Amino acid sequence: MESTGQYILWENHTTVMEFILLGFSAFPKLQGFLCGVVLIIYTTVLMGNSLIIIITKVDASLQTPMYFFLGNYSFLEICYVSVTAPRLLTDLLQLNRSISFTACAIQMYFFLVFGATECFILTAMAYDRYAAICNPLLYHLIMNNRLCVRLATLCWFSSIPIHIGFVYRIFSLTFCSSNQINHYFCDIPAVMKLACGDILMTKTLLYVLTLVVIVTPFILILGSYVKIISTILKLPSATGRAKAFSTCSSHLTVVILFFGSGSIVYLKPISSPSTGIEKIFSLIYTIVIPMFNPMIYCLRNKDAMAALKKLLLKCNDSKT
Template sequence: MWGVGVRLELDLVKEKKQQWLWAMVLNIQKKMADTNLTLMEEFILLGFSEYPNIQGFLFVVFLFIYISILLGNGLIIIITNVDSALQTPMYYFLGNFSFVEMCYTSNILPRMLMNIWRQKRNISLLSCAVQLCFFLILVVTESFLLAVMAYDRYVAICKPLYYPIIMNQRICVQMVFGSWVIGIPVVIGQTYQIFSGPFCGSNKLNHIFCDLPPLLKLACVDNIGGELFLYVNCFIFGLTPFLMILMSYIRILSTILKLPQTTGRSKAFSTCSSHVIVVCLFYGSASIAYFHSNSSYSGSIDKIFSLFYTIVTPMSNPMIYSLRNKDFIAAM
């Protein structure tokens, strides 16, 4: 009798489980019907297709920018590695930063140029996921490299006697390596979370590359969790290095103001001014692109600000650092 009772209870549990699964399937089908779900195999990157008459001009402009970025940042890498006078932590970080800038734009501009040239703007889901993953990894790397460069200036100005001890070769290599790998696990997880779910509605991305905000807008599931995860990651991997930069420069400023000589102050300011300009360009445009409210969302404005932190900053980086640096000009 006990065995019969257990069997009946198991059958009842199995039946309830089947009813629950069937109800879940019906609920999913209802959501699919309500959201007009389509299994997408590719996206269409609209880019600047709303301006068909100037596509040739845009191709020439972006090609010139891409070549300038490769030549300018490549020159920084070569000079900082060849010239013995530039074998210092500051130029070691600058060379790595220039390499990140080259990778950054090479992840975006070649496909953009190909889309403009061929007038075929489709991109597969896999290619889109790979582009997004590399883009986020490079963004995190650039953010922490900027923080490392600010810390280097802090030690050089606020603790000059201890600079060779604190910023030794082993520490510098560890800082650069940590900047590269610190965000990889989270970025891969976030990319998987976005592309593991279905997309519904239009497959058109009103953007110049596969970025988080336009992809979240096409996700069929409730994207509150995805957006929350996005803002948490932005806080950890974006705001944290920015706060580190801010703290470093607050201490640098307080130290500079205590210097008795005007020449010493101007020299200290000149060594930091290039880095401050790059930080303002990168964080200013990126924060506007990612943190503006959805009510004021405009695809054109979003694309323009995306150009600033993906193209304008890498292009201006060699000019900012070379034209304001006497040692670098002498090395050239």
């Protein structure tokens, strides 16, 4: 056996021990600009979602199931974007884009866990809206504190054991010849393109996981909104219809953007050639949506805006 730094030679076969994240290296003149854009977006994500967490905790009028899940969702967005954005910023600032085998596996694991958690929380939020609009008289009995906590706990922890096994299987594959990942983070399709040998079983598991984590929650959400919209259309008051649509439109916008971009990436065949479009769609659901989350949920929500203004006034009064 002979060690060669990035590879280990074993019986005339080359096994990858380190990866190179190509990211956006094809655009060397744009590295500084891209770094500035990503830094602004990441800062906006941290500040905007932190504000949502604060107002849902301190404002008494927002102590409802909808804002309980929104607070969870905002905290999740901070965790989710922090898996990829800091590494992307580092790679845009330096020439050495190498990432160890272990670090790549850890990044992929947390990305998958937080991504699955986001799918589940968006589904729980859809169920909350369904209960509020389709069963308004029983809403507080259905969405009691115990159920909200149980749903949130299930969303946060249910995907942890599943993805441990799946990530272990991916990194148990043999990687040979090339160690260059044509992506800005260790995403499943990009890493699996480097695997050699028979990966049919791993591909099958990926599609099953996609069905469970992405497709099934999306179908449940769509089913909820079919019921919600049909109920809203039956409301006698135009004001009531407008208010109901307002509380649902923000969530539905995020659902379409997140699930739509994610499905394009994960339902695409692994063997298909990389066109670079995967990076664009990945940027949408890993960085762009977490940035717009506070704007979508606050700017279109009168209660959240009122709570935010109240918080800013308190901060201003405390300074004076």
